[in-house]
Amino acid sequence: MLRFVVRRLALLVPILLGLSILLFLWVRALPGGPAEALLGERATPEAVERVRRLYGLDRPWYEQYFTWVGNLLRGDLGVSTRTQHPVLEELLRTFPATMELALTAMIFAVGVGIPLGYFAARRHGSWLDHLSVAGSLFGITIPVFFLGYMLKFVFAEKLGILPTDGRQDPLLDVVHPTGFYVLDGLVSGNLEAFADAFQHLILPGIALGTIPLAIVVRITRASVLDVLHEDYVRTAEAKGLKPATIRGRHVLRNAMLPIITIIGLQVGLLLGGAVLTETVFAFPGFGKFIADSIMARDYAVLQGFILFTAVVFVLVNLLVDIAYGLIDPRVRVA
Amino acid sequence: MTTPPQSFLELRDLRIHFPTEDGLVKSVDGLSFKLDRGKTLGIVGESGSGKSVTSLGILGLHKGGGAKISGEIWLDGEELVTADQDHVRTLRGKKMAMIFQDPLSSMHPYYSVGAQIIEAYRIHHKVSKAVARKHAIDLLGRVGIPQPDKRVDDYPHQFSGGMRQRAMIAMSLSCDPELLIADEPTTALDVTVQAQILDLMTDLQREFNSALIIITHDLGVVAELSDDILVMYGGKCIEYGSAEDIFYRPEHPYTWGLLGSMPRLDREPTERLLPIKGTPPSLINVPSGCAFNPRCTFTDRTEGRSTSEVPELAETEGGHLVRCHMSREERRSIWDNEIKPMMEST
Ligand SMILES: Nc1ncnc2c1ncn2[C@@H]1O[C@H](COP(=O)(O)OP(=O)(O)OP(=O)(O)O)[C@@H](O)[C@H]1O
């Protein structure tokens, strides 16, 4: 197992190397550049050239790349041309926000999706089954921003039971030692801040979690249906096991593999794909920050943030593979 | 309800039908037989004749697909069809156990062989894991697994086919069942392993004095082991008798076909003496009259009743039952003068 993990981590090196070069070329291929974005449309060519020289953008791209990689290895991700803050600082500020949001969405998707898919499979052909199939199709097709605005309109504006936007009520007096606001409320013993941060997560969490929810329902239903008809489930019945034990020990455990795979893929997508949700709920997160940085051609931010997303994505899927090995002994040997 | 029978196991007019989109599948259609402790019954029939459905039905595992079940299953004085299913569950594994057809897919891929035996044992015995583990190692040793104390932690995919079948037997025997049903226990195995496994099962049966049902499509497998043999065709019993009756005095044309198509050591395996022409009957649109009539070579000797009238399962002599329109004399004369000489001459 350890060798497997080391091998996979070693594989990360060429992946990140290749990705970073592609990324580097891609941001430079965007029309315009940071200087033009900063100075606006009416800037003189001289002014643009001055700014380009200031950020070293006048040098050949591979020189810029080696400088960037050298700095990266020392933990320096550069400075944002848009905010003038170090990229690392921006990352540490926005990533916890999106991580919190993505986790909320995932807990929603998994917490509702697995039971729903499971009961749909157990009552195969019942109204619950049909409802879950139709509902999940609806969940996949509904546009996220539309759902987001609807949720906001109904629960925040009309009913007024949940906050409309942001991560925290600005009037609260709070400290943020970790950057994860829910966690911050807990560690600083400020339960009001904890509850407030949590309430701010509910609506965007549901908006962001609806597509993963629909996918988890479908995958769970399909894999439980598969496993229910396996011969070894009949063997378990023939032993005289209680139905509840059979479901827990023999059915769900086997149905878990495809579900875990999907969860792994979704977590990666949620990190990058939270832009729309973050925009609707004015949630100061990672996705929104990347979108703004694209507009500003903020090379350093784009490179750092996207590379970081890739690392997280690969790590999450490494965890998925480890989970595979823990669950299925046939994978462990191979 | 009728009175409980004297026999340890008795089926009375058991019917298991599956409603499907194409129609009602009559997998088991009016099956009756008796079996005492210490005795072995062989159930023989082609693929799809309802052998597995019968055995699953006895264990109460036929539910899948919304099966309709009627008739009576008496096990040691208890009727199981109408019994509380939760009670039937407590009998499974302990009072009655089953060895399944395909040991690879019938064992759970994620649990070690030992864990699966331990699980089976601990359902019915409130003992610690350590005690159950010792029992599992013991059982694996008894069924002939080498180094059972090491192999107990292996997973099913690490076992060979023969060893998996042995492990499956060990699992079924873990609670000393009084009724053991073996569904084609040796189909996937080569001939020497087949013989070993069959010997093993009869040894264990003798030891526990349990009732044993061996299901197979190969008469050769049950020839030496069975006290009685039941020949199934299209969900019905078409001939039933002692092993001697079936081998020396068979009276149904289908049984003659089975005997004739038995692989024999002195012949090439592909060369069959009396192949049964045609294919097994549909269980939805059962041929009218005798279900075997489209494949029978003797329909001209039934005075035309073959396609119009369903033959009764009738006693021909001393517990030997046959479902055929021909008269007893006719059948015996065909066997003595036409079939038997042909089988002996080659
Ligand atoms: N759940 C079900 N729904 C519908 N039909 C079924 C179901 N289970 C079994 N059958 C049908 O019942 C018939 C008998 O099946 P069974 O498995 O008992 O055959 P078998 O005699 O064991 O054959 P084999 O030698 O191939 O194992 C088959 O035609 C099968 O298609």
Ligand SMILES: [Mg+2]
């Ligand atoms: Mg079968």
